[in-house]
Amino acid sequence: MSEDLANRVVVALDLDGVTDKxxxxxxxxxDLALPDWFGRNWDALADSLGxxxxWPAxxxxxxxxxxxxxxxxxxxxxxxxxEIAEEVFASATGGRTGLDVALALGGSS
Structure with missing residues (x-):
C-alpha cells in the first residue's frame, strides 16, 4: 500500500445482507454517518462521498x-x-486526492 493510502482514515461500508438499493x-x-437529510439516491450518495x-474531522x-x-x-x-453503485464510487473519487473507495475481495471476517 502506498504511503499516501496508509495514512488515510479508513471507513468500512459493510453490505452484508444488503440485497437492494x-x-x-x-x-x-x-456506516458513513451521513446526515438525516441524506436523500437516499445515487446522486446524493455521490455528493455525500465528495x-x-x-467526513470525520x-x-x-x-x-x-x-x-x-x-x-x-x-x-x-x-x-x-x-453497476450504478460502482459508477457512483468512481465519480466520487475521480480527480480527488483525498478520497478513495476500495472493494474488499476477501471474506467477511
Missing part, C-alpha cells in the same frame, strides 16, 4: 479510504444497481 442507502447512512464537510486532514465489504451478494442479486 434501499438497503445500500440505509447502510451508507449508518463532500469533505461530511481527521479524514479531512489525512484523506479517507472507504472500504466496501461483503458487496458480492448484492452485486450478484442486482447487477444493474451494482
Amino acid at each position: 434501499a438497503g445500500l442507502m440505509d447502510r451508507a447512512v449508518r 463532500d469533505e464537510t461530511l 481527521e479524514a479531512v486532514k489525512r484523506g479517507m479510504l472507504v472500504v466496501v465489504r461483503n458487496w458480492q451478494a448484492y452485486a450478484q442479486a442486482r447487477p444493474e444497481e451494482w
Whole structure:
C-alpha cells in the first residue's frame, strides 16, 4: 500500500445482507454517518462521498479510504444497481486526492 493510502482514515461500508438499493442507502447512512437529510439516491450518495464537510474531522486532514465489504451478494442479486453503485464510487473519487473507495475481495471476517 502506498504511503499516501496508509495514512488515510479508513471507513468500512459493510453490505452484508444488503440485497437492494434501499438497503445500500440505509447502510451508507449508518456506516458513513451521513446526515438525516441524506436523500437516499445515487446522486446524493455521490455528493455525500465528495463532500469533505461530511467526513470525520481527521479524514479531512489525512484523506479517507472507504472500504466496501461483503458487496458480492448484492452485486450478484442486482447487477444493474451494482453497476450504478460502482459508477457512483468512481465519480466520487475521480480527480480527488483525498478520497478513495476500495472493494474488499476477501471474506467477511
